Amino acid sequence: MKTLADLKKIREKAQQEMKLRSSNTRIKIVIGMGTSGIATGAREVMKTIMDEVASRQLSDVIVTQTGEKGLSSMEPVVDIIEEGKPTITYGNMTAEKARKMMAEHVVNGKLVNDYVVAQN
Amino acid sequence: MKFYRSHILIGIDNTSLEAGVKEIEAALRTELDKNNLSDEINILETGSFGYFGTGVSMMVYPEQTTYVDVKVEDIPEIVEEHFLKGRKVSRLILNTNLLKKYNFNYKRRIVLDNSGKIDPENIEEYIGLGGYEAWEKALINLKPEEIVNEVKASGLRGRGGAGFPTGLKWSFTAPIKAEQKLVVINADEGEPGTFKDRLIMEGDPHKLLEGLMIACYAVGATKAYIYIRGEYKLCIERLEKAIAQAKEYGILGENIFNSGFDLDIMIKIGAGAYICGEETALIESMEGNRGEPRSKPPFPGVKGAWELPTVVNNVETIANVPAIIKNGAAWFTEHGVEGCTGTKVYTMMGDVNLPGLCEVDMGTPLRTIIDQYSGGMKDDRKFKGALVGGAAGVFLSDKLLDVKMDYNSLEEYAAVLGSGAILVMNDDVDMVEMLWSVIRFFRHEACGKCSPCTKGNEVLYTLVSKFRNGEGCEEDLDQMIEISQAMLDASFCPLGQSLIMPVKSAIENFREDFLMKIK
Ligand SMILES: Cc1cc2nc3c(=O)[nH]c(=O)nc-3n(C[C@H](O)[C@H](O)[C@H](O)COP(=O)(O)O)c2cc1C
Numbered sequence: 131m132k133t134l135a136d137l138k139k140i141r142e143k144a145q146q147e148m149k150l151r152s153s154n155t156r157i158k159i160v161i162g163m164g165t166s167g168i169a170t171g172a173r174e175v176m177k178t179i180m181d182e183v184a185s186r187q188l189s190d191v192i193v194t195q196t197g198e199k200g201l202s203s204m205e206p207v208v209d210i211i212e213e214g215k216p217t218i219t220y221g222n223m224t225a226e227k228a229r230k231m232m233a234e235h236v237v238n239g240k241l242v243n244d245y246v247v248a249q250n
Numbered sequence: 251m252k253f254y255r256s257h258i259l260i261g262i263d264n265t266s267l268e269a270g271v272k273e274i275e276a277a278l279r280t281e282l283d284k285n286n287l288s289d290e291i292n293i294l295e296t297g298s299f300g301y302f303g304t305g306v307s308m309m310v311y312p313e314q315t316t317y318v319d320v321k322v323e324d325i326p327e328i329v330e331e332h333f334l335k336g337r338k339v340s341r342l343i344l345n346t347n348l349l350k351k352y353n354f355n356y357k358r359r360i361v362l363d364n365s366g367k368i369d370p371e372n373i374e375e376y377i378g379l380g381g382y383e384a385w386e387k388a389l390i391n392l393k394p395e396e397i398v399n400e401v402k403a404s405g406l407r408g409r410g411g412a413g414f415p416t417g418l419k420w421s422f423t424a425p426i427k428a429e430q431k432l433v434v435i436n437a438d439e440g441e442p443g444t445f446k447d448r449l450i451m452e453g454d455p456h457k458l459l460e461g462l463m464i465a466c467y468a469v470g471a472t473k474a475y476i477y478i479r480g481e482y483k484l485c486i487e488r489l490e491k492a493i494a495q496a497k498e499y500g501i502l503g504e505n506i507f508n509s510g511f512d513l514d515i516m517i518k519i520g521a522g523a524y525i526c527g528e529e530t531a532l533i534e535s536m537e538g539n540r541g542e543p544r545s546k547p548p549f550p551g552v553k554g555a556w557e558l559p560t561v562v563n564n565v566e567t568i569a570n571v572p573a574i575i576k577n578g579a580a581w582f583t584e585h586g587v588e589g590c591t592g593t594k595v596y597t598m599m600g601d602v603n604l605p606g607l608c609e610v611d612m613g614t615p616l617r618t619i620i621d622q623y624s625g626g627m628k629d630d631r632k633f634k635g636a637l638v639g640g641a642a643g644v645f646l647s648d649k650l651l652d653v654k655m656d657y658n659s660l661e662e663y664a665a666v667l668g669s670g671a672i673l674v675m676n677d678d679v680d681m682v683e684m685l686w687s688v689i690r691f692f693r694h695e696a697c698g699k700c701s702p703c704t705k706g707n708e709v710l711y712t713l714v715s716k717f718r719n720g721e722g723c724e725e726d727l728d729q730m731i732e733i734s735q736a737m738l739d740a741s742f743c744p745l746g747q748s749l750i751m752p753v754k755s756a757i758e759n760f761r762e763d764f765l766m767k768i769k
Pocket residue numbers: 407408409410411412413414436437438439440441524525526527528529530562563564565567568743744745
């Protein structure tokens with residue numbers, strides 16, 4: 131059994147961790163893993179991105195999953211989130227496109243315009 | 251080196267090869283030859299451009315015009331217009347502006363504010379963003395009556411179809427003294443084309459759980475069920491994980507936060523009959539019986555599952571509750587319009603550029619939903635009509651494009667918001683076919699308990715099929731409306747009672763389509 135005080139601690143810890151993570155992280159890569167995303171190949175995209183992060187030894191990048199945001203016809207969707215910049219949403223991703231996105235955007239900071247479907 | 255005034259880059263990849271890029275390239279060379287342009291214009295093959303449009307794409311330099319979905323037939327026009335006359339063929343140009351400006355409306359989102367942002371399988375991400383604060387506030391600082399009153403004041407209405415005020419529904423069950431009361435989440439989502447509840451559950455399962463916990467405490471229920479359709483595997487998986495995590499963190503279980511309140515949440519899996527989304531049929535199905543509606547009264551809130559007072563609410567309805575409790579009713583009413591507060595999640599289908607899902611304020615006109623949140627009409631086609639509210643919805647014509655989308659405004663036009671499914675149709679769509687498929691659906695889903703609906707659907711199906719086969723006559727149209735009216739008057743449950751909506755609206759708003767089929 132956890133008490134309210136425990137919940138408060140968890141909340142603070144979670145917030146702290148999120149902050150810490152964002153201060154140590156240059157880029158957050160978020161992959162939409164809803165039903166539509168998975169059906170159109172999001173798992174493979176996720177795996178490719180993880181492989182790229184590992185093989186390039188990118189220590190300032192974190193990769194996480196999320197649900198669907200509503201752009202169902204553009205799945206798999208990947209968000210690139212960087213502090214102080216608009217969130218870039220890539221759509222209709224494949225393993226191949228993900229590899230290009232990693233090389234050009236994540237490593238070299240150049241958007242792959244052709245795959246961008248939204249900037250917010 | 252030769253100097254060319256233009257270069258055409260053609261994207262070669264699997265998609266374009268399948269779409270016949272080689273033939274198109276050959277046609278382009280021939281056409282340029284024919285116009286004596288081969289010396290001025292160079293053709294180059296390149297890799298994939300990665301455009302989402304299917305088919306063949308080409309980019310013209312130096313102006314950097316991108317044409318997508320190019321077909322062999324388009325080549326003469328491109329050569330003549332673009333390369334001879336210097337005018338771009340606008341109908342083939344990739345509209346990237348549309349996408350770059352795509353509006354998720356995150357600032358106004360309430361139920362989907364975390365969806366697409368947090369990891370749904372990690373409770374700490376939810377907690378870190380203020381999750382379960384409302385639950386804590388409700389359980390520790392508020393009395394059940396205060397919660398019911400706050401939800402009443404928020405003006406929240408049921409998002410499952412009927413739009414019944416949620417606080418009012420709770421206020422019927424809350425004062426009842428019973429050994430056990432229940433709250434059931436209706437996650438059957440059977441309305442064709444609707445998948446909003448799925449996105450809520452798989453994108454942010456803890457939000458549903460938090461809302462459900464608050465609802466249980468408010469009405470005094472110590473047991474809750476989520477009745478979910480079996481096809482929603484990912485939702486079930488994530489909800490199970492979320493329940494286990496909530497228990498592990500002491501947010502759910504016995505004597506939560508030392509308040510003395512116990513709560514258990516269970517998942518019940520449905521088998522996918524449309525009628526089982528109707529609350530009393532859902533209750534029958536939960537009890538293990540055949541999914542047929544019960545007569546009301548007694549209402550489920552008084553005598554529901556296993557004869558216990560049972561509050562049934564839709565997923566989206568309950569997903570609004572945490573924000574209402576956390577931020578207050580006044581904050582909630584800043585969203586939407588009078589009499590219809592908050593937001594609505596729509597599933598957009600059909601002839602729009604970006605089918606999918608959007609959450610916007612109640613009262614947002616259909617035109618705005620199509621243009622701003624769904625990328626506009628596909629291929630710039632003309633809007634003909636929309637089926638709003640699912641199969642049990644209404645066929646709207648372009649006259650109602652600017653009507654506010656909320657329960658009250660639509661009611662003035664005998665239309666309904668229903669579950670929020672919107673099927674957009676361009677001027678190519680034949681309303682006879684549409685109505686036929688709606689009636690076919692109802693004919694299949696009528697549960698068989700009462701004859702006005704079972705027989706009525708058969709007759710409607712026969713009549714609408716006559717038009718499809720070119721054998722209909724004007725009297726048949728009147729008869730279809732008459733039968734639907736009789737079904738409204740005599741059917742046992744809202745399923746049979748609702749055929750009047752699609753039938754009458756299709757025939758009245760798109761009569762021409764039916765008359766055209768009369769030989
Ligand atoms: C044929 C029929 C199908 C229904 N299907 C659903 C459904 O899939 N999901 C849902 O939430 N409500 C459905 N409803 C409405 C429910 O009966 C009930 O009104 C609703 O769950 C109440 O929740 P709310 O007040 O939060 O909207 C259906 C109603 C009928 C008549």
